[in-house]
Amino acid sequence: MKTKTLLTLLLTLLPALLFAQAQLQNSMGSLYQLSNAKSRSVSPENLTGAKGQGGMATLEKGSAAHAARELGQGWKVNPYVRIEPGTTFTMADINASGIVNHIWMTPTGDYRLAIFRIYWDDETEPSVEVPVGDFFCSGWGWGNEPQINSLAVCVNPQNGFNCYWPMPFHKKCKITMENKSAGRLILYYQVDYSETEIDPHAASFHAQFRRVNPTPDKQDYTIVDGIKGKGQFVGTYIAHGANSPGWWGEGEVKFYLDGDTRFPTICGTGDEDYFNGSYGFEERTDSLGKYHYTDFTTPYSGFHFIKDPANKTLQRRFGEYRWNIMDPVRFDKDLRVTIQLLGWQSEGRYLPLKDDMASVAYWYQTEPHQPFPKLLPVEGLVIKKE
Numbered sequence: 001m002k003t004k005t006l007l008t009l010l011l012t013l014l015p016a017l018l019f020a021q022a023q024l025q026n027s028m029g030s031l032y033q034l035s036n037a038k039s040r041s042v043s044p045e046n047l048t049g050a051k052g053q054g055g056m057a058t059l060e061k062g063s064a065a066h067a068a069r070e071l072g073q074g075w076k077v078n079p080y081v082r083i084e085p086g087t088t089f090t091m092a093d094i095n096a097s098g099i100v101n102h103i104w105m106t107p108t109g110d111y112r113l114a115i116f117r118i119y120w121d122d123e124t125e126p127s128v129e130v131p132v133g134d135f136f137c138s139g140w141g142w143g144n145e146p147q148i149n150s151l152a153v154c155v156n157p158q159n160g161f162n163c164y165w166p167m168p169f170h171k172k173c174k175i176t177m178e179n180k181s182a183g184r185l186i187l188y189y190q191v192d193y194s195e196t197e198i199d200p201h202a203a204s205f206h207a208q209f210r211r212v213n214p215t216p217d218k219q220d221y222t223i224v225d226g227i228k229g230k231g232q233f234v235g236t237y238i239a240h241g242a243n244s245p246g247w248w249g250e251g252e253v254k255f256y257l258d259g260d261t262r263f264p265t266i267c268g269t270g271d272e273d274y275f276n277g278s279y280g281f282e283e284r285t286d287s288l289g290k291y292h293y294t295d296f297t298t299p300y301s302g303f304h305f306i307k308d309p310a311n312k313t314l315q316r317r318f319g320e321y322r323w324n325i326m327d328p329v330r331f332d333k334d335l336r337v338t339i340q341l342l343g344w345q346s347e348g349r350y351l352p353l354k355d356d357m358a359s360v361a362y363w364y365q366t367e368p369h370q371p372f373p374k375l376l377p378v379e380g381l382v383i384k385k386e
Contacts, residue, residue, distance in 0.1 A: 026101070037196035042092040043189060044078050049094060083114075083185040088178040091189055098195040100167035103175075105189035106159050107132055111141050112381040113181040118167070119174040120204045125371045130209040131381060132177070134360050136161035137302075137321045139239030141383055144317075146304035149297045152235060152323050152362075165234075165362065167205040168198045180378055203231050203364035208372050211358040211380065214243060218352045220254070220338040224361035226373075227335040231365025232328035235321065236274075236337070241356030242316045244343065247280050248353060251340030258333045266329065271339065275320040276301035291316060300325060315356065323362075337361060 038051075044063065046054035055074050059065040062077030083089045107114050111133025118128035131139070137153050138145040138161070148155040154162040167173075173193070179185040208224055215221050223236055233255070242248040249271035254264040268274045272281055281303050282294040293305040306317040329335070345351040375381075 035196070037098075037194040040094075040098075040193055040195055042094070042191040042193075044081050045076075049092065049191075049193070080186055080188045083177060083179040083187060085179055085182050085184065088176050089187070090174065090176050091187075092173065092175040092191045094169070094173040094193065095171070096195045097170050097198050098173070098193050099169070099198065100173065100191060100193045101164075102192040103161075103163040103189070104192075105132070105161050105187060107161075107177075107188075108186040109142070109179075109183055110181045110382065111138060112383060113179070113378060114185055114187075115178040115180060115375065117176045117178070118205075119172075119176075120169045120367065121171045123367075125369075127204055127367075127369060128207040129372055129375060130207050130360050132161070134209055134237060134239060134358060135207060136163065137237045137319060139237070139319060139358050140306050140317050144306050146295070146302070146319055147297065148302055148304075148321070149299075150302060150321065150323060151299045151325060153321070165205055168202045169204070170198055170200070170202075180381070204367050204369075205362075205364055206369060207360055207362045209358070209360050209375070210373070211356075211376060213241070213356040213358075213380075214354040215341050215357055217354060220251075220340050221357045221359075223253075223337040223339060223359045224363075225336040226370050227331070227363065227365065228333070228370050229365045229367075230332050231335070231363055232330045233324060233335060233337065233361070233363045234328050235323040235325075235362040237319070237321045237360040237362075238339075239356075239358040240318045240320065242318070242353070243314075243355050244351075244353060245314070246343050246351070247283055248316075248318075248341075248343050248355065249280065250342035250344065250350060253339045254337070255329050256336040256338075257329070257331050258335075260336075264338075271320075272303075274339075275303060275322045277303055281305075293318075299323075335363070 040049040042049040057078035058073050059069060059077060062068060063080050063082060064076055064078065068075045068077045081089055112131045114132040116130055116132040116135050117126040119126050133139050133141060136155055137148055138155055145155055145159045147157060152165050175191060177187060212221060251271050253268040253274040255266035257265045272278060284292050286292060295304050296302055301322045304319040341353040341355055343351040343353050
């Protein structure tokens with residue numbers, strides 16, 4: 001009898017639990033459905049995200065106190081933070097269960113030296129550790145931001161960085177920004193989240209940065225490796241600097257799943273193919289020998305050519321993103337993702353390349369995750385201007 005009663009109770013509660021979880025997956029088709037989740041937001045104007053605590057900064061402590069000096073409290077007194085060289089600022093420290101729905105920010109300075117990190121629950125190692133520009137598909141720095149209109153990341157003029165990856169957490173969420181540069185970093189930002197119960201089996205969001213410059217001869221570039229656990233790979237961003245003339249994107253993207261060794265389970269047909277383009281993104285040269293490409297931005301993929309990279313080298317610079325939202329790459333035990341570096345040479349032969357490759361891998365997985373490789377030193381992160 002007790003077993004039957006318990007089963008009846010579970011069957012009664014299950015629709016409600018599924019309904020509550022469904023409300024966290026916001027879409028136009030579900031906006032009319034109400035939820036018990038509580039909307040909260042962290043910004044310089046409300047550093048705790050607490051209810052009824054926004055816009056309370058006074059002129060004595062506000063970052064924009066000079067501009068608000070004739071108006072006072074409540075009039076945009078503290079809209080940004082200053083992060084001094086060599087310091088780390090805690091953007092958000094949330095002690096509840098919930099989900100991050102949206103992150104907006106606009107930083108100044110060298111994006112490669114502004115390190116964006118996120119820690120879930122009781123982690124001491126970050127689940128997200130990426131230079132801020134690369135996280136938002138703008139790896140080539142200030143003034144070279146593409147306009148991106150995708151489902152997961154939007155970049156609006158000039159550097160309005162937006163992230164819409166859903167990020168659930170069970171107990172805590174800590175978000176930080178480290179300033180590795182020699183100058184002060186000014187940061188406007190807002191983290192929009194919901195306080196609500198989360199499915200105990202919900203996977204956590206991860207993002208990892210890597211860079212090799214130049215890539216070794218005849219070796220695949222590793223986008224990510226060492227992922228252990230169950231999860232799904234959901235996207236890639238690459239900032240590709242071509243160090244030689246000619247086409248650079250023949251290399252195949254490979255996914256090594258669950259014990260794959262020499263040969264992968266998923267093997268694509270080329271760089272521009274994985275990023276949903278074709279035939280060199282319509283690469284061509286004009287009468288002056290300059291390269292021309294067709295930029296594009298869509299909900300799931302995009303390509304951008306830095307037309308004026310503001311440097312004196314011959315390196316050509318590109319950005320590519322691909323979101324595996326409708327086709328996540330699922331793994332049960334482990335995952336490694338690589339890409340070949342190939343161009344063309346005489347007589348229709350492939351040419352192995354030695355290029356500047358920087359990438360971000362985005363995925364969800366069960367915790368705990370493996371610690372990330374140590375982030376490159378400053379000299380390994382910066383982009384050479386000449």
